[in-house]
Amino acid sequence: MQNKLEVMAKNILIDCDMLNKLPVNLLEIARINNIDVYYKELPDDVSGAIKYDKNTQKFKIIIKSSLPRTRQRFTLAHELSHYFLNKDTLMSEELHIDTLYRKDTESETNIDYLAGAILINKELVEDLYSITTSISSLANAFLVSESAMRVRLIVLGIL
Numbered sequence: 161m162q163n164k165l166e167v168m169a170k171n172i173l174i175d176c177d178m179l180n181k182l183p184v185n186l187l188e189i190a191r192i193n194n195i196d197v198y199y200k201e202l203p204d205d206v207s208g209a210i211k212y213d214k215n216t217q218k219f220k221i222i223i224k225s226s227l228p229r230t231r232q233r234f235t236l237a238h239e240l241s242h243y244f245l246n247k248d249t250l251m252s253e254e255l256h257i258d259t260l261y262r263k264d265t266e267s268e269t270n271i272d273y274l275a276g277a278i279l280i281n282k283e284l285v286e287d288l289y290s291i292t293t294s295i296s297s298l299a300n301a302f303l304v305s306e307s308a309m310r311v312r313l314i315v316l317g318i319l
Contacts, residue, residue, distance in 0.1 A: 161270060161273075162273060162315075165270060165273050165274045165277055166277055166282055168244065168274060168277075169274055169277030169278045169281070169282075170277075170281070170282075170283075172189065172244060172278060173278065173281060175192070176188060176189045176192050179281065179284075180281075180284060182284070182301050182302060182303075183233075183279075183301070183302050183303035183304075184278060184279055184281070184302075186233060186236045186237055186240065186278075186279075187236075189240060189278070190221065190236070190240060193219075193240075193243065194218060194219070195218070195219040195220070195221055195240070195243060196218060196219070196220045196221070197220075197221045197222075197223065197236065198220065198221070198222050198223070199222075199223050199224075199225040199232070200222055200223075200224070200225055201224070201225055201226060202222065202224040202225075206224060207223075207224050207227060207231070207235045208221065208222060208223045208224060208235040208236070208238065208239050209221070209222045209239070209256060210222075210239045210242050210243060210250060210256050211256075212250050212251045212253075219243055219250070221236065221239040221240070221243075223235050223236055223239070228305075229303070230299075230303065230304050230305040230308065231305065233279065233303060233304065234275060234276075234279065234304065234305070234308055237274075237275035237276075237278050237279045238271055238272060238275040240275070240278065241271040241272075241274040241275045241278065242256055242271055244274065245267075245270065245271060245274060246267075246271075273315070276308065276311065276312050276315070279302060279304050279308070279312075280302050280304060280308070280309065280312045282316060285298065285302070285312065285313070285316070285318070286316070286318065288301060289313070289318055295309050295310055295313070298313075
Protein backbone atom coordinates (compact mmCIF):
# COMPACT_ATOMS: atom_id res chain seq x y z
CA MET A 161 0.00 0.00 0.00
CA GLN A 162 2.89 2.38 0.75
CA ASN A 163 4.08 2.28 -2.87
CA LYS A 164 0.57 3.11 -4.06
CA LEU A 165 0.41 6.04 -1.64
CA GLU A 166 3.85 7.30 -2.75
CA VAL A 167 2.67 7.25 -6.38
CA MET A 168 -0.57 8.99 -5.41
CA ALA A 169 1.33 11.72 -3.52
CA LYS A 170 3.69 12.23 -6.46
CA ASN A 171 0.76 12.51 -8.87
CA ILE A 172 -0.98 15.04 -6.60
CA LEU A 173 2.21 17.12 -6.49
CA ILE A 174 2.66 16.87 -10.27
CA ASP A 175 -0.97 17.82 -10.93
CA CYS A 176 -0.58 20.87 -8.69
CA ASP A 177 2.84 21.84 -10.11
CA MET A 178 4.57 21.32 -6.74
CA LEU A 179 6.74 18.28 -7.27
CA ASN A 180 10.03 20.07 -6.60
CA LYS A 181 8.83 23.07 -4.64
CA LEU A 182 9.69 23.64 -1.00
CA PRO A 183 7.72 23.89 1.10
CA VAL A 184 4.66 22.39 -0.58
CA ASN A 185 1.86 24.97 -0.78
CA LEU A 186 -1.03 23.04 0.72
CA LEU A 187 -3.45 25.94 0.34
CA GLU A 188 -2.77 25.89 -3.40
CA ILE A 189 -3.42 22.15 -3.53
CA ALA A 190 -6.74 22.81 -1.78
CA ARG A 191 -7.57 25.68 -4.15
CA ILE A 192 -6.80 23.61 -7.25
CA ASN A 193 -9.15 20.92 -5.92
CA ASN A 194 -11.88 23.49 -5.16
CA ILE A 195 -11.60 23.04 -1.40
CA ASP A 196 -12.02 26.00 0.95
CA VAL A 197 -9.73 26.13 3.99
CA TYR A 198 -10.56 27.94 7.23
CA TYR A 199 -8.54 28.44 10.40
CA LYS A 200 -10.73 28.62 13.50
CA GLU A 201 -10.63 27.93 17.19
CA LEU A 202 -11.82 24.38 17.77
CA PRO A 203 -12.40 22.29 20.91
CA ASP A 204 -9.27 21.17 22.76
CA ASP A 205 -9.39 17.61 21.41
CA VAL A 206 -10.04 18.56 17.75
CA SER A 207 -7.21 19.38 15.34
CA GLY A 208 -9.18 19.61 12.11
CA ALA A 209 -12.19 18.53 10.11
CA ILE A 210 -13.34 18.12 6.54
CA LYS A 211 -16.94 18.79 5.57
CA TYR A 212 -18.89 18.37 2.38
CA ASP A 213 -21.53 21.02 1.82
CA LYS A 214 -24.32 19.52 -0.29
CA ASN A 215 -25.76 22.97 -1.04
CA THR A 216 -22.57 24.38 -2.58
CA GLN A 217 -21.20 20.95 -3.59
CA LYS A 218 -17.84 21.95 -2.15
CA PHE A 219 -15.53 20.58 0.47
CA LYS A 220 -14.42 22.73 3.39
CA ILE A 221 -11.49 22.03 5.66
CA ILE A 222 -11.27 23.58 9.10
CA ILE A 223 -7.92 23.69 10.90
CA LYS A 224 -7.46 24.55 14.55
CA SER A 225 -5.96 28.05 14.55
CA SER A 226 -4.10 27.70 17.86
CA LEU A 227 -1.92 24.79 16.70
CA PRO A 228 1.74 25.45 15.87
CA ARG A 229 2.26 26.16 12.15
CA THR A 230 3.94 22.83 11.44
CA ARG A 231 1.07 20.99 13.13
CA GLN A 232 -1.46 23.03 11.13
CA ARG A 233 0.35 22.01 7.94
CA PHE A 234 0.28 18.32 8.88
CA THR A 235 -3.38 18.57 9.83
CA LEU A 236 -4.19 20.25 6.52
CA ALA A 237 -2.25 17.56 4.62
CA HIS A 238 -4.12 14.94 6.66
CA GLU A 239 -7.52 16.44 5.81
CA LEU A 240 -6.53 16.73 2.13
CA SER A 241 -5.54 13.06 2.27
CA HIS A 242 -9.02 12.22 3.55
CA TYR A 243 -10.33 14.00 0.44
CA PHE A 244 -8.00 12.18 -1.97
CA LEU A 245 -8.57 8.74 -0.45
CA ASN A 246 -12.20 8.92 0.70
CA LYS A 247 -13.96 11.60 -1.33
CA ASP A 248 -17.10 9.53 -2.01
CA THR A 249 -17.47 8.45 1.61
CA LEU A 250 -17.00 12.03 2.81
CA MET A 251 -19.72 13.22 0.44
CA SER A 252 -22.18 10.85 2.10
CA GLU A 253 -21.11 11.39 5.71
CA GLU A 254 -20.85 15.19 5.25
CA LEU A 255 -18.52 15.82 8.23
CA HIS A 256 -15.36 14.09 9.39
CA ILE A 257 -13.69 15.37 12.57
CA ASP A 258 -10.11 14.48 13.48
CA THR A 259 -9.33 14.50 17.17
CA LEU A 260 -5.83 14.98 18.54
CA TYR A 261 -5.86 11.58 20.25
CA ARG A 262 -7.71 9.36 17.81
CA LYS A 263 -7.56 5.62 17.59
CA ASP A 264 -5.25 4.31 14.91
CA THR A 265 -7.02 2.38 12.19
CA GLU A 266 -5.67 1.13 8.89
CA SER A 267 -7.53 3.92 7.13
CA GLU A 268 -6.06 6.62 9.41
CA THR A 269 -2.58 5.09 9.06
CA ASN A 270 -2.87 5.31 5.26
CA ILE A 271 -4.16 8.88 5.50
CA ASP A 272 -1.23 9.86 7.74
CA TYR A 273 1.17 8.15 5.32
CA LEU A 274 -0.24 10.04 2.34
CA ALA A 275 -0.11 13.31 4.31
CA GLY A 276 3.57 12.72 5.05
CA ALA A 277 4.28 11.82 1.42
CA ILE A 278 2.58 15.01 0.21
CA LEU A 279 4.47 17.19 2.70
CA ILE A 280 7.82 15.43 2.29
CA ASN A 281 8.33 14.23 -1.27
CA LYS A 282 10.39 11.03 -1.29
CA GLU A 283 12.80 11.88 -4.11
CA LEU A 284 13.33 15.43 -2.90
CA VAL A 285 14.07 14.44 0.69
CA GLU A 286 16.46 11.72 -0.52
CA ASP A 287 18.32 14.29 -2.62
CA LEU A 288 18.47 16.82 0.22
CA TYR A 289 19.55 14.17 2.73
CA SER A 290 22.61 13.51 0.56
CA ILE A 291 23.53 17.20 1.10
CA THR A 292 22.61 17.51 4.79
CA THR A 293 21.71 14.91 7.38
CA SER A 294 20.49 17.57 9.81
CA ILE A 295 16.90 16.70 10.70
CA SER A 296 16.36 20.28 11.85
CA SER A 297 17.53 21.71 8.50
CA LEU A 298 15.41 19.23 6.55
CA ALA A 299 12.35 19.95 8.72
CA ASN A 300 12.82 23.69 8.16
CA ALA A 301 13.13 23.22 4.39
CA PHE A 302 9.89 21.23 4.22
CA LEU A 303 8.21 23.34 6.94
CA VAL A 304 7.36 20.31 9.06
CA SER A 305 8.17 19.40 12.65
CA GLU A 306 11.40 17.60 13.43
CA SER A 307 9.39 14.61 14.66
CA ALA A 308 7.45 14.45 11.36
CA MET A 309 10.73 14.59 9.43
CA ARG A 310 12.28 11.90 11.61
CA VAL A 311 9.26 9.60 11.12
CA ARG A 312 9.31 10.15 7.34
CA LEU A 313 13.04 9.40 7.12
CA ILE A 314 12.56 6.21 9.16
CA VAL A 315 9.57 5.10 7.04
CA LEU A 316 11.60 5.65 3.87
CA GLY A 317 14.51 3.64 5.31
CA ILE A 318 16.86 6.63 5.24
CA LEU A 319 17.43 6.59 9.03
